[in-house]
Amino acid sequence: MNAEELYRKLKEMQEPRGYFFNGDRERVNDILEGLLTNKERYGYMCCPCRLASGDRQKDKDIICPCAYRERDVAEYGSCYCNLYVSREWNEGKIPHAYVPERRPADRTPY
């Protein structure tokens, strides 16, 4: 699968749930390429903005879409990576603030 196919597949799946891709296509493409790299490297699409352990069980909460996306999009209008955003974020109605890491330190396997 290439980034373009992944884009189409995820868009179709995620938009009806209220999660939109960042309107910056270049950023989105970079992140999707990162996901594909991780899929090849680890066997699952681990968040490209976080350091994977390589153990699927330990990385379970950061397999995209991560367990923190819902709360991050609700609070900041964007997930940690700026891949999935709300409609309002894309429309510039809310500031594009830095999304801090929500993953608890004790979930980090390093």
Next chain:
Amino acid sequence: MQPTVKAYTLSTCSHCKRAKELLKQLGVTFEYTDVDLLSGAERDAMIAEVKKYNPMCTFPTLLIGDKVIVGANEFAIRDALGVK
């Protein structure tokens, strides 16, 4: 004189890419380490090093002189470098 700049990054991370691009665009000399490309003891040592500056061990973590900047925060990066 430009402060010493060091970046701890991930090869797959778009925030890291933006931070590297900003430093290049500003003409800054810097070294970086893509921690996800390391393995074994080298990786463990690098993670321990990142945690000294940023206990959350998130990426990018930038050292600009004696300042630690977490994330591709353009304002903070420019401020630490003393450029507008």
